[in-house]
Amino acid sequence: MNSVFKYFADIVSGVRSLCAGMRVTGKYFLSPGEIVTEQYPENRATLKMEDRFKGEVIMTHDENNQHNCNGCGICELNCPNGAIEIITKKEADETGKLVRSIDKHVYHLSMCTFCELCIKSCPSNALEWGQNFEHAVFDRSKLTKVLNQPGSTIKKKEAKS
Amino acid sequence: MSKDVIKNIIVKDDEDYIINMGPQHPSTHGVLRLEVCLNGEIVKYVIPHIGYIHRGIEKMCEADTYKQIIHLTDRMDYLSAHMNNEAVCLAVENALQVEVPERVQYIRAILDELNRLASHQLWWSAFGMDLGALTTFFYGLRDREKILAIFEESFGSRLLHSFNTPGGLMHDVHPNFQKHILEFVKYFRKKLPDYKNLLTDNVIFHNRTKGVGVMSPETAIAFGVTGPSGRGSGFACDVRKVAPYGVYDQLDFKQVLYSEGDSFARYQVRMDEMEESLNLLEQLVAKMPSEGDFTAKMKPIIKLPEGEYYERVETARGELGVFIVSKGEKYPYRMRFRSPNFSNLFVLNTLSKGLKIADLVAISGSLDLVLPDIDR
Numbered sequence: 001m002n003s004v005f006k007y008f009a010d011i012v013s014g015v016r017s018l019c020a021g022m023r024v025t026g027k028y029f030l031s032p033g034e035i036v037t038e039q040y041p042e043n044r045a046t047l048k049m050e051d052r053f054k055g056e057v058i059m060t061h062d063e064n065n066q067h068n069c070n071g072c073g074i075c076e077l078n079c080p081n082g083a084i085e086i087i088t089k090k091e092a093d094e095t096g097k098l099v100r101s102i103d104k105h106v107y108h109l110s111m112c113t114f115c116e117l118c119i120k121s122c123p124s125n126a127l128e129w130g131q132n133f134e135h136a137v138f139d140r141s142k143l144t145k146v147l148n149q150p151g152s153t154i155k156k157k158e159a160k161s
Numbered sequence: 162m163s164k165d166v167i168k169n170i171i172v173k174d175d176e177d178y179i180i181n182m183g184p185q186h187p188s189t190h191g192v193l194r195l196e197v198c199l200n201g202e203i204v205k206y207v208i209p210h211i212g213y214i215h216r217g218i219e220k221m222c223e224a225d226t227y228k229q230i231i232h233l234t235d236r237m238d239y240l241s242a243h244m245n246n247e248a249v250c251l252a253v254e255n256a257l258q259v260e261v262p263e264r265v266q267y268i269r270a271i272l273d274e275l276n277r278l279a280s281h282q283l284w285w286s287a288f289g290m291d292l293g294a295l296t297t298f299f300y301g302l303r304d305r306e307k308i309l310a311i312f313e314e315s316f317g318s319r320l321l322h323s324f325n326t327p328g329g330l331m332h333d334v335h336p337n338f339q340k341h342i343l344e345f346v347k348y349f350r351k352k353l354p355d356y357k358n359l360l361t362d363n364v365i366f367h368n369r370t371k372g373v374g375v376m377s378p379e380t381a382i383a384f385g386v387t388g389p390s391g392r393g394s395g396f397a398c399d400v401r402k403v404a405p406y407g408v409y410d411q412l413d414f415k416q417v418l419y420s421e422g423d424s425f426a427r428y429q430v431r432m433d434e435m436e437e438s439l440n441l442l443e444q445l446v447a448k449m450p451s452e453g454d455f456t457a458k459m460k461p462i463i464k465l466p467e468g469e470y471y472e473r474v475e476t477a478r479g480e481l482g483v484f485i486v487s488k489g490e491k492y493p494y495r496m497r498f499r500s501p502n503f504s505n506l507f508v509l510n511t512l513s514k515g516l517k518i519a520d521l522v523a524i525s526g527s528l529d530l531v532l533p534d535i536d537r
Contacts, residue, residue: 013364020358025296036303052317052335080229115232115323116331129317 049131054114059147060131066155069126071102075118083111112141175504184218191532207510215536222496235321238534240280241476243272246325248483252472253327256465264453265329266407271445274438279308280477281431284529291526326496329456370424374524388479393427395420400477424527502534
């Protein structure tokens, strides 16, 4: 008798807990306003990442195609993964003196772990985070980027007045 | 226990057979291979085989400066990335005897609790999924998304935010940080009853977890099982209470303890910890100084004085210890992590002996293992 009673009591409690769960899911089924899913590839036009979003490392260029990087190599030293290579060149300035300047700032996105040490350590604030996050490519070599744009020059320091 | 010892205790019959669970089994949450000896459905022994995701983080640390080490620790227990960072930072700061600004300590504690919440939410989702309730996965991840949005706003990344640095933080937090946390606390308090109705009160879930994988406090201490898994057996091992770090000694919270020691007790510890974390977040946001530095003054190149340093923190899965041997250089001579998951994993054989193979999934789910932390 006791086991029969327990059998039916189990069924009742099982149905009751099932209904409790179904009430939760049913509540959201009937209130489509609470849908949180973002339709990603369709919402590309309106998708805006946060200001601090770590997409990739970029070098800031102003409207005259000038950047701040003087090729000191501190970012290369601070990078834990060897994702940055600085290639410098020597050029004669107006007075004929040989001055070291940046030729290529090579950035291997495939090795980058987004630890932010290069950006934090840069003494001339040449680097910052870019917002682009769609990094999928078919060829690995496309992940190696040159950060300074072709033909760009270093920003001259303004004389302190 | 070595492989031979386990095999000697239980003599393998001719009828027994050995199957491999993993390394790609969905319920092992990573690349864990369990060598399971079965007699019919009954588990005779379980031998975990690890090392599939070994990256040599401890060795890599020996070639990195103390600032560079931080980003490697993220990748150990990726679900409590912030606590891993904090452990190394605390070890370096205590070795150098740097006084960290009060604001930084509060922000770190807030991030600890947020990260713990996010981790427990993901665990809740995945635990339900392991036991066949896929619904929980969507509900847990929906709420976790709110925390990740807070992370993304302040640190720019959602999971592996190397936000700590020895001496403080990388940046100041976003101006909306406190506001969004209070909004989240309010939101999540309303959602917790859903969690209760969906899984905690479910009869099928009770049958799958109650009395399954009972771990006595002696076993927990013998195997060094810490965190919510140990506290489910009544082992008071919360480092935040036992050896408070940061601002945890100034906060009012209780250590969640259950004495049953089964999978359901471990489940309840985590559910109660979520509520404790919400209370802590409210206290921390109220007490947090609104102005102040986000980092202490540190030298550009950090060199620890010669000696040995140990620091431990409570991650979402247990006690994480960081041991540094320094020879006075800018690189550590030896770096060693006492990861909570490693100890938690090896109790699996003791817990699942004599149970059904379906219970093994429930037990390994309730231990909340993260494999990259075990292999490092």
